[in-house]
Amino acid sequence: MDSPNVELVSALASLYESSAYSDLTITVGARRYQVHKAIVCSRSEFLAGCMRNPLQESQSGVIDLSEDDPDAVEHMVNYFYHLDYLTKPSTRRTSQRSSQPVSPLSPRLSSRTQPKKFNLAMVEDPLMAMASAANAAPNLLTPPADYQENHFETDLSAKLPDTPMADQDEQDPFETVQTEQEADVEKPNLILHAKVYEIAERYGIPGLKTLARKKFGDQLQLHLTSTEFPEACQEVYESTVDSDRGLRDIVIQTFRANPDLSLRKDVEQVIRETPGLAFELFRMANGLPVFS
Structure with missing residues (x-):
């Protein structure tokens, strides 16, 4: 159930969107806003003065603010009905993370805060890996004396991390995706x-x-x-x-x-x-x- 404040703001927003019962128009250039005297004049000394005095605005029901910045006027009208203006949206990362499904089968991916793209250059083909291992394996019947001391350590130790996940943590095959939404950071206003x-x-x-x-x-x-x-x-x-x-x-x-x-x-x-x-x-x- 909505709180009284939420109910009131929702009702005001509905009045503004539908223009129901509007009895005043604010114009700025080509923009026109159908508003309500009871709402805007009770919040603005200037607008209330326009309606009290026998001016052109009180007779025509139109207040022209073309000398003002159009965007500023729009945000002023929005404030009358929403008690806010230019509401800051949630961050791209937060909204993206909340909408991203988490799979229990991929804990490493789900623990990341950003979606990743697959880097094929970091993935070793299984068949190529087996062939490489077969070529590099020593002859079990007549192994060279210095094989294990030199060739094996030089070849395989460079490819295998000290721990199973150490090398992956240092350079993961999943790289950060710079999506259009992530690049579109909030601009200053x-x-x-x-x-x-x-x-x-x-x-x-x-x-x-x-x-x-x-x-x-x-x-x-x-x-x-x-x-x-x-x-x-x-x-x-x-x-x-x-x-x-x-x-x-x-x-x-x-x-x-x-x-x-x-x-x-x-x-x-x-x-x-x-x-x-x-x-x-x-x-x-x-x-x-x-x-x-």
């Missing part, structure tokens, strides 16, 4: 989270603003080396005012914890182009309060 934070501030949606801040902070730690990192820092300082420390403090703390970031050429270029960021990093480097 730092700039997107910064834009969602901005639109939440602009339209007075405190819950979405808090959520975007958390998502931005979590992803920033995962994608410090990405090319999107410096652009996201620039987006933060160009889309927020000095007194809004939500994302700015995260950026400054990241530079404080990772001083080598300033040595990157792409980061240096963004610092040169972003006076607000450069000024706060200068104060941080000199032990001064970043913001007073």
Whole structure:
């Protein structure tokens, strides 16, 4: 049985998907979202103001947000009905492992975390192995005196591991398969989270603003080396005012914890182009309060 929270979120999601009882339309470019005044206006000060005042929006029932980022608007609408946006999917490895059947007849394969492909170069043909062993075997009637000391040790000891599984553990004939799903790792969405934070501030949606801040902070730690990192820092300082420390403090703390970031050429270029960021990093480097 679903909990009350799950029941409520499911009902909201159903309303959004079916557009049943919708009485307001939000547009951004060619995108149109059929929403409900009772749901969106009670969550956004800006949208509520549009409906209270005798403006064009209140008369037509259409609010045009074409000046905003289309993706940010879409995630804002999703938040109204799902209490989340851009939900992080389970990792490819986890989903693949959970869906992979485990055979009791192949314990070595089932103990691996990834599917393997068979490397034929590592497998010895049984008939060839028997022929090779027959050619290499000494004459039992007249064995050479130094055969066991030289030829046998040189030939077979190189092929046989010290223990039955030692050589296989070192180089298994099953090699890792780089499937398309495994290669498709999660991409950074730092700039997107910064834009969602901005639109939440602009339209007075405190819950979405808090959520975007958390998502931005979590992803920033995962994608410090990405090319999107410096652009996201620039987006933060160009889309927020000095007194809004939500994302700015995260950026400054990241530079404080990772001083080598300033040595990157792409980061240096963004610092040169972003006076607000450069000024706060200068104060941080000199032990001064970043913001007073």
